[in-house]
Amino acid sequence: MRTAEDPAASIGARRLLVLFFLGLVVFLYAPIAVLAVFSFNDGDVAFPLQGFTLHWYRDALTNPVLLGALRRSVVVATASSVVAVALGVLAATALVRRRFAGKPIVSALVFSPLVVPYLVFGISLLVIFTAVDKVLTETMGVYIGLGLHAIVIGHVVVSLPYTVLTIMPLLERLSRSLDEAARDLGADAWQTFRRVTLPLLMPAVVSSFLIAFTLSFDEYAIASFLSGTEPTWPVYLFAQLRVPSLLPQLVAISSIVLVASVVLVVSAEVGRRVAERRYGAPAVGA
Amino acid sequence: MAGTVARGGPPRTRAERWGTLGLLSGPLAWLVLFFVLPVGFVAAYSFGVVRIFPTDGGPSLEDWERFLLGRSIYMGLFWKSVAMSFTVSAVVVLLAYPVGYYLALCVRKRKYVLLLLIIAPFLTSFLLRVLAWKVILGDRGVVNSLLYWLHLRPPGDPIPWLLYSQFTVMLVLAYVWVPFVALPIFASLDSLDRSLLEAAGDLGAGRWRTFLRVTLPLSLPGVTAAFVFVFVPTIGEFVTPQLVGGTAGYMYGNAINDLFTKGLDWQAGSVLAMFLLLVVVVLMMIFGRWVQVRSVAA
Structure with missing residues (x-):
């Protein structure tokens, strides 16, 4: 820097900014830390602390009941993210690699779940399921009802834009000449995809799966309208908050979920970066 | 795409067109069937064009009229929610801006690690972070019990506005959204051409003047994006008010939720839901050009 002073901030201003930054970090982490501390407290979630325990x-x-709700969430999150990733790979391939009429409309449709409030989308699915069931029971005596399948359907919709957004950048960087080489060597479209494109896309596929999984696992608004008699973990957690005696248990299990999700997300991100550096780099540029 | 064009001739062979259709049919079918159709159905239902229950009225604008002309309580509730989420968005941007500024312009090493420190809470459970505040601010919660224990307040006499108030809802919403807006603000400041700041300094502008005339205007797209990112999801918020809002913190989204889950009036609920959707879509059309879809997934 040529000028003696930093144009961004003076020493005094910089100190203030550091303090502000630290303050915000405390604000962000203190509530979570408090929750974690009380999960080990041998008593209610209140001061004074009573001593260390693992019994919660x-x-x-x-x-x-609690484990059942957790299991349901794992099932819903796995199913919905597998579908969302599969559909995401297809949509991203079409958007990046193909030319077709109406591309802006398709792209707007794929990303539109990002802006529609989950509340509105959740009640829309509730209404359509009710209406369809009404017709089915009257005409054929069939009843689908709400439940995990309905939540999976909704979660796929809201996860799809995220999976597409995660896969598109890598797809753009992968050289098309690799695909063309495979085709020239006699591979058909499916073999090219299966043996060339998909392995190269794997880092983005894994990280989009984890994003979709965490989104679904934690999703309450949509699930609350569609769970019927099968509460997922967030729905169960919400319903049980009114029972004070259960609170320490909920806090304890929430701490486990919290740590697990942080480990998952961080390792996904690290894994993606490492994989991209290793495999993505040589293929960059078309 | 440039590659295929350079080789000459349009790439649209019959096989390729079918291939594109094959790629798109799955995602499009899912979105049309489970997204466009249900939302469209609710829109039609709000006008009484389709009926579900025997008690539902026929085609009419009555529900829309009653709502839009303010003959029900819901329009007032809508403006209350707008005011609340406007405040939250403003507070969140004010909190995140200095942090974004510090990380983008004052930190040289490890700025992405520090940024991750701010963003990380957003990756954890939303419900859990709201729950934490309920536990902390409750009548027998962490703050009140600490005050009793330290004899700063007589036991059984909690601070009344701590939980179940508008203030609590806004505090918790701000807490939830700060990590999320730090990203667009940081990104806009980080991409700022540093030589512009030096140039302003060389031309005699003080730091404060440089900030007001150069840095701030150039970071406004990021600020706008951040504001919209918070404003749009918080107008339709109903979970946070349900947990920490009580009656004072009741928002527009709670009214929609209650009209559906408590089975009061699905048709009126559809009107409210479609109006919310309309507002959000209009906002996104106005501000969309500042909001890069991709920055969401950055």
Whole structure:
């Protein structure tokens, strides 16, 4: 820097900014930390602290209703993210690699779930499921009802833009000449995709899966309208908040979920960066 | 695309067109069937064009009229929610701006690690972060019990506005959204051409003047994006008010939720929901050009 002073901030201003930054970090982490501390407290979630215990964790991990809700969330998140990733790969390939009429409309449609409030989307699915069931029971005596399948359908819709957004950048960087080489060597479209494109896309596929999984696992608004008699973890958590005696258990299990999700997200991100550096780089540029 | 064009001739062979259709049919079918159709159905339902229950009225504009002309409580509730989410968005931007500024312009090493530190909470459970505040601010919660314990307040006499107030809803919403807006603000400041700041300095502008005339205007797209990112999802918010809002913090989204889940009036609920959707779509059309879709996934 040629000038003696930093044009961005003086020493005094810089100190203030550091303080502000630290203050915000405390504001962001203190509530989560408090929750974690009280999960080990041998008493209610209130001061004074009573001493260290693990029995809330033991209670939570042996509570069948709670574990059932967690299991349902794992099922819903797995199913919806597998579908969302599959559809995301298809949509991203079409948007990046193909020319077709109406591309702006297709792209707007794919990304539109990002702006529609989950509340509005959730009630829309509730209304359509009710209406369809009404017709089906009257005409054929069939009843679909709400439940995990309905939540999966909704979560795929809201996850799709994220999976497409995660896959598109890598697809843009992958050289088309690799595909063309495979085709020239006699591979058909499916073989090219299966043996060339997909392996190269793997880092983005894995990270989009994890993004979709975390989104679905944590999603409450849509699930609350569609769960019927099968509450997923967030729906169960929300419903149980009114029962004070359960609070320490919920706090304990939430701490586990929190740590697991942080580990998952961070490792996904690290994995993606590493993989991109290793495999993505040589293929960059078309 | 440039490659295929350079080789001459349009790439649209019959096979390729079918291939594109094959790629798009799955995602489009899913979105039309499970997204466009349900939302369209609710829109039609709000006008009484389709009926579900025997009690539903026929085609009429009555529900829309009653709502839009303010003959029901819901229009007032809508403006209350607008005011609340406007305040939240402004506060969040004011909180995130100095942090974005510090990380983008004052930190040289490890700025992305520090940025991740701010963003990380957003990657954890939304419900959990709201729950944390409920536990902290409750009548027998962490703050009040600490005050009793330290004899700063007589036991059984909690601070009344701590939970179940508009203030709490806004505090928790701000808490939830700060990490998210730090990103667009940081990005706009980080991409700022540093030599412009030096030039302003060389031309005799003080730091404060440089900030007001150069840095701030150039970062406004990021600020606008951040504001919209918070404003749009918070007008339709109903989970946070339900947990920490009580009756004072009741928002427009809660009215929609109640009209549906408590089975009061689905048709009126559809009107409210479609109006919310309309507002959000209009906002995105106005501000969309500042909001890069891709920055969401950055």
